[in-house]
Amino acid sequence: MPPSGPRARRPLFTLLEGEPACAPEADHGREEGNTSPARDLSWSILMARAQGGDRAAYRRLLEEITPYLRALAASRRIDRVDVEDAVQDILLTLHAIRHTYDPRRPFAPWLVAIANRRLVDRLRRRERSQSHERALTAHETFPADQTKFDDEILDRRQLRAAIARLPFGQQQAVRLLKLEEMSLREAAAASGMSVAALKVAMHRALKNLRKRLARRGGEA
Amino acid sequence: MITTPNLIDLLTANLTPVRRLRPLACACRWLLLAAVVLGLLAVSQGLRPDLLQRLRQVDFVVGLAGMAGTGILSAIAAFMLSLPDRSRLWLLLPAPAFLTWLATIGYQCLTHWISFGPDGFRPDETAKCFATVVLASLPLFLAMLWMLRHAAPLRPTAATLAASLAVAGLTAAALSLFHALDASVMILIWNLGTAALLVGLGSLLGRHMLSRAAG
Numbered sequence: 001m002p003p004s005g006p007r008a009r010r011p012l013f014t015l016l017e018g019e020p021a022c023a024p025e026a027d028h029g030r031e032e033g034n035t036s037p038a039r040d041l042s043w044s045i046l047m048a049r050a051q052g053g054d055r056a057a058y059r060r061l062l063e064e065i066t067p068y069l070r071a072l073a074a075s076r077r078i079d080r081v082d083v084e085d086a087v088q089d090i091l092l093t094l095h096a097i098r099h100t101y102d103p104r105r106p107f108a109p110w111l112v113a114i115a116n117r118r119l120v121d122r123l124r125r126r127e128r129s130q131s132h133e134r135a136l137t138a139h140e141t142f143p144a145d146q147t148k149f150d151d152e153i154l155d156r157r158q159l160r161a162a163i164a165r166l167p168f169g170q171q172q173a174v175r176l177l178k179l180e181e182m183s184l185r186e187a188a189a190a191s192g193m194s195v196a197a198l199k200v201a202m203h204r205a206l207k208n209l210r211k212r213l214a215r216r217g218g219e220a
Numbered sequence: 221m222i223t224t225p226n227l228i229d230l231l232t233a234n235l236t237p238v239r240r241l242r243p244l245a246c247a248c249r250w251l252l253l254a255a256v257v258l259g260l261l262a263v264s265q266g267l268r269p270d271l272l273q274r275l276r277q278v279d280f281v282v283g284l285a286g287m288a289g290t291g292i293l294s295a296i297a298a299f300m301l302s303l304p305d306r307s308r309l310w311l312l313l314p315a316p317a318f319l320t321w322l323a324t325i326g327y328q329c330l331t332h333w334i335s336f337g338p339d340g341f342r343p344d345e346t347a348k349c350f351a352t353v354v355l356a357s358l359p360l361f362l363a364m365l366w367m368l369r370h371a372a373p374l375r376p377t378a379a380t381l382a383a384s385l386a387v388a389g390l391t392a393a394a395l396s397l398f399h400a401l402d403a404s405v406m407i408l409i410w411n412l413g414t415a416a417l418l419v420g421l422g423s424l425l426g427r428h429m430l431s432r433a434a435g
Contacts, residue, residue, distance in 0.1 A: 053237035099238035113304035
C-alpha cells in the first residue's frame with residue numbers, strides 16, 4: 001500500500017526547508033507558500049542551465065538535492081539499507097526526464113513528484129516481494145553460536161569502539177559522510193578539510209575499520 | 221554497487237542539452253498527425269453519401285462534437301498528465317465531451333459481424349468496420365505512446381488511458397464522416413481494450429524484468 005493521507009503529502013515542503021521530515025511538529029504552520037523561495041529559485045536556475053548542457057550547474061544541483069532525497073526516502077519507510085538505492089533511482093529518473101521540467105514553474109513540486117512516484121513504486125515492489133516470503137521459524141535457524149559471528153562482528157558497540165580508535169581526521173570523515181550523511185561539499189564546509197582530503201580520509205578509515213573488524217572476527 | 225557520488229559523476233559526464241517538453245505543442249503535433257492519417261483514410265474511403273443530410277441533424281452534430289472534443293481534450297490531458305508536477309485532475313478535462321459522446325452513442329457496428337447469402341457466410345460490415353478502426357487507430361496510438369514514453373516511470377496508467385481516449389474520440393469522429401454505421405462502441409472497446417492490455421502487459425513485464433534482475 002502506498003502511503004496515504006496527510007503524512008504522505010507532508011514531507012514535500014518541510015524537506016525543502018532542510019528540516020527532518022519525520023518531526024511531527026513540522027506539520028504546523030508550514031504550507032506550500034512557506035518554502036524557501038531562494039533555494040527553490042536557485043535549484044530552478046541550476047536545472048534550467050543543466051537543460052542547456054551546463055555540467056557544473058547540473059553537478060551542483062544533484063549534490064544539493066541528494067541529502068533531501070535521502071531524508072525523503074528515510075521518511076517514507078524505506079529500509080535504511082535501501083535508502084541509497086532509492087536516491088540513485090530518483091536521480092536516474094530525474095536525469096532521464098529532465099526535459100519535462102519547465103523553469104517557469106517551481107522546482108520543488110517537480111522534484112518531489114518524481115521522488116514520490118519512485119518511492120511508492122519501490123514500496124509496492126517491496127510489499128509484493130515480501131508477500132512471497134516467509135519468516136524463518138526457530139527450528140530452521142542454526143543453533144550453534146559460531147554460526148552467528150557475522151552479527152557479532154557488526155555489533156554496534158564494537159563498530160563504535162573501532163571508529164573511536166581511528167585517527168581524528170578519519171573519525172571526522174566517517175562521522176560527517178556516513179553517520180550524518182553529508183555530501184562531500186557539505187562535509188568539507190563543516191570540517192574545513194578539502195574534498196580531496198576528505199575522500200582520502202574516508203578511504204583510509206574504511207580500510208582501517210575493515211582490517212580491525214576482520215581481525216576481531218577472526219579472534220571470535 | 222555504484223556509490224551516489226560516482227553516479228552523480230556519471231550523470232554529469234553524460235549530460236547533453238535537451239529541448240524542453242511543451243505539452244500543448246506536443247498535443248498540437250499529434251493532432252496534426254491524426255488529421256493527416258484520418259484525412260488520408262477519408263480520401264481513400266470516400267465521404268458517406270448522406271453526410272450533408274446528417275449534418276443538419278442535431279443529434280449527429282452533437283455526437284460528432286462530443287467525439288472530436290473527447291479526442292482533442294484527451295490528447296491535451298495525456299500530455300499534461302505525462303508531466304510529473306501537473307495535477308492528476310487533468311484526466312477530467314475530456315469528461316464533459318466524453319459524456320456528450322456517450323449520450324449519443326450507437327452500437328450498430330457490433331451487430332453485423334457476418335452475413336449469410338447465396339454464397340454462404342461472409343464477413344459483413346462489422347468486419348470491414350473493425351479493419352478500418354484498427355487501420356485508423358493503431359498508428360495514432362503508437363505515435364502517441366512514443367511521444368509519451370517519458371511518462372512510463374511516472375503515471376503510465378493515467379497517460380495511457382487519456383491517450384486511448386484521444387485516439388478513440390478522433391477515430392470515431394473521422395469514421396462518422398465516411399462510415400454509414402455508428403462504430404462508437406466498437407472503437408471504444410478496441411481502444412480502451414488495447415490500453416488495458418498495454419497497461420497489464422507493462423505491469424507484468426515490469427515485474428518479470430524486476431524479478432530477473434533481482435535473481
